[in-house]
Amino acid sequence: MTVRAAWLLPEGQTREDTRLAPLGAMAPTSELTTRGGVLAGGNPFAASGVGPMQVQIGTGRAVVQGTGAQGAYPVVITSPETLTFADGDAQYDRIDAVVLRVYDVLYDTSEQTTATVEIVQGTPSAAPEAPPPPAAALRLWEITVPAGASAGTGGISWGSALADRRHYTTAHGGIIPRGWGPSFTGAYDGQYRDTGTGLERWSASAAAWLPYPADSGWQTLALASGYGNPGHGSVPAWRRLGSLILLRGRLGPTKANATIPNAATLATLPAGIRPGTEFAWAAPRDQTSKGPSVTRAEITRGGVLRIYESADLPSWISLDGVTYCTD
Known part of the structure; x- marks a missing residue:
């Protein structure tokens, strides 16, 4: 069936039905897709170094969008998770990414159905770049791993290594909180977002975020x-x-x-x-x-x-x- 309603049938509802139906935090990006992102409130998925090569990711809630056919996955971390980074390259720095990731055997080759927080390792380079996130994953943090870093050499300097890459989502019609990556386009005329100092409204005709209230400038x-x-x-x-x-x-x-x-x-x-x-x-x-x-x-x-x-x-x-x- 192509028309699906969540929580309607007495039996036979699939997990896909539940993800595709408009339920919960659903800021649209198209007719069937949702803006993936962190749900604001407190300091969700906070990162802190807990060892020379270990970071702890705190509790939080998020929405992870898969392909258009998959729908959006509501994900939660209910207890802090600790991740361990591989030692640094002998010659070059690298940038690793911490992501919230969904594995679904119906849509990928992982042969598992689970949600995790994990490290996506970057490539050492004289000018390192962060690795792209895999499918059905939400980037949370990027960490610079210096050349030669290891538990024996003092590890990662967490005060300067962490780069916040959390971006946020909200319910349909809500104001999207400010976060990393402000270059995204709006999904519909009249959508609002917070800039940190004011509001912007998406103008479909101008294909741009415009200050709200509208500001002509002098x-x-x-x-x-x-x-x-x-x-x-x-x-x-x-x-x-x-x-x-x-x-x-x-x-x-x-x-x-x-x-x-x-x-x-x-x-x-x-x-x-x-x-x-x-x-x-x-x-x-x-x-x-x-x-x-x-x-x-x-x-x-x-x-x-x-x-x-x-x-x-x-x-x-x-x-x-x-x-x-x-x-």
Whole structure:
């Protein structure tokens, strides 16, 4: 059968049925495959040196994805496991990998059905590289084994040898925690992940992870003809963070000794950053003996930026600190 439901039939459910059905931590990577990874909580699968050539891998839970036909395997270590590394090469360093691996006699030639944590030994080299993980395996750590390392020579320097290669998964719709290997692509439009400093959202149309809330970064504000930066203060610019708009910079006439007339259009803001309703504020301006150091500025619903009701016309105004929402 190609339609399978876990925990439905009174008998006859296979292990494959259970793995393929959407159950537990299932962040999808395609229609039938799941993002393999560690389940966050505490410090899962922590590594610590317990002897010159021995490392201990702590408890934890994970999902290991096999081939598309296999499904995903839920795996757990319920008590710390100790692994022993082979002695170092006589001439070159090597990099070994610690992996969580599933053996399944129905899909491989191992002639066993079990889950293990084990070492995949790398190749000694003048420029060593970590070995690729085998099928149905999840990389946890990489360990640099120095040339000549052995129990008799002091072994591995665990403080510098361990490289964390754990990456994480979550339930469908959850935010994927930050971990090793941030270059993976999203599986669907609107998927979220943690960067360590904020959130990113997968955009299918852009085929990229984008900051969330969406951050345009600072963009130069296109000014009306005859206006520019008066030469002191930053260039006029805008930035969009979700629905929040930030402005900065100073603007004024490009003609020497000119002033800004009332209601003159200084800029027309792009449609995506216009306020939901007319927005006005007291804008800092050039100080003269004839008037105050602020004047009324406004942005209309049509996006027109202008000054208004200013008796003593300024030679420049500042947009620094202006914020408003588009909705």
